Amino acid sequence: MCFHYACADFTFPLLPHDKALTLIGLLGFDGVDIGLFQDRSHIQPSMIKGRADICGRLLKAKTNAAGVVVADVFLQSHTDFAAKAINHPSASVRQETRRQFLETLEYANACGSRHVTCLPGVTYENDEGSLSRCHEELAWRVEEAKSAGITLGVEPHLGSIADTPEKARELVRRVPGLTLTLDYTHFTKIGMPDAEIEPLMAYASHFHARGAKPGALQTVLPENTIDYSRVMQNMKQTGYRGFIGIEYIWMEWENCNRSDNISESLMLMGLLKEAEDRYEKT
Numbered sequence: 001m002c003f004h005y006a007c008a009d010f011t012f013p014l015l016p017h018d019k020a021l022t023l024i025g026l027l028g029f030d031g032v033d034i035g036l037f038q039d040r041s042h043i044q045p046s047m048i049k050g051r052a053d054i055c056g057r058l059l060k061a062k063t064n065a066a067g068v069v070v071a072d073v074f075l076q077s078h079t080d081f082a083a084k085a086i087n088h089p090s091a092s093v094r095q096e097t098r099r100q101f102l103e104t105l106e107y108a109n110a111c112g113s114r115h116v117t118c119l120p121g122v123t124y125e126n127d128e129g130s131l132s133r134c135h136e137e138l139a140w141r142v143e144e145a146k147s148a149g150i151t152l153g154v155e156p157h158l159g160s161i162a163d164t165p166e167k168a169r170e171l172v173r174r175v176p177g178l179t180l181t182l183d184y185t186h187f188t189k190i191g192m193p194d195a196e197i198e199p200l201m202a203y204a205s206h207f208h209a210r211g212a213k214p215g216a217l218q219t220v221l222p223e224n225t226i227d228y229s230r231v232m233q234n235m236k237q238t239g240y241r242g243f244i245g246i247e248y249i250w251m252e253w254e255n256c257n258r259s260d261n262i263s264e265s266l267m268l269m270g271l272l273k274e275a276e277d278r279y280e281k282t
Helices: 019-027 052-066 091-111 130-147 165-174 193-202 229-237 261-280
Strands: 005-008 033-037 069-076 115-118 150-152 179-183 204-209 244-246
Touching: 005 130, 005 261, 033 052, 052 193, 052 244, 069 091, 091 115, 091 130, 091 150, 115 204, 130 150, 130 165, 150 204, 165 193, 179 193, 179 261, 193 204, 193 229, 204 229, 229 261, 244 261
Parallel strands: 005 033, 005 244, 033 069, 069 115, 115 150, 150 179, 179 204, 204 244
Antiparallel strands: none
């Protein structure tokens, strides 16, 4: 199989960005997942506005120095999922999110990433157009990404319009060319078994991994209930070829500031590589 492993830069928010990239390289990762999150990551959409190419080339120089490549650029336009969702009822908000997306594609190309992730949108109360606007906006993004030579993935998550595996699967079926940035933990938290989530691997172009259990979006590996050995077997069976992104975060939200992210990232990568080696021999 020979998978490549990435670590998120937002795993280490207390470090200056240069040092976070250096640390990720020193930990033995092949790549870095860049968080482009407004008001909560090292690099934010507002920081690259009007200068995406310059900022992207600067990032590429930094990742080259750290010995890693950019595996994914993950765009989030607001800390509130609904405030600037891609399917927002306001046309002016949708126009702004489209502008940000185009700049993200330019940024990704300049930093050498061939993959961009965005959120799928939300269901607005008393709004029958939420789903149709979601399909329209994602279809536009797929075409723009394709023109830029980039694969687009959306991350199904709790609170989104794709908050179940069934809805996520239907979304990729309704939007040709769309893929998933798959993260079991959003569904594990609500007690969903791996078997109900794993069919989504067939649609995945990027993967997020961390420890999780029912009731906890993120936890230490000894408490983790996701069978990552089974995940690796599923990757082999479905022919998955994307990066595996180790995505521990450190923030008060969901009590995600209670783990040693260096140790947890290394242990999980080690576990995944061991499983990879086992299935490579079968």
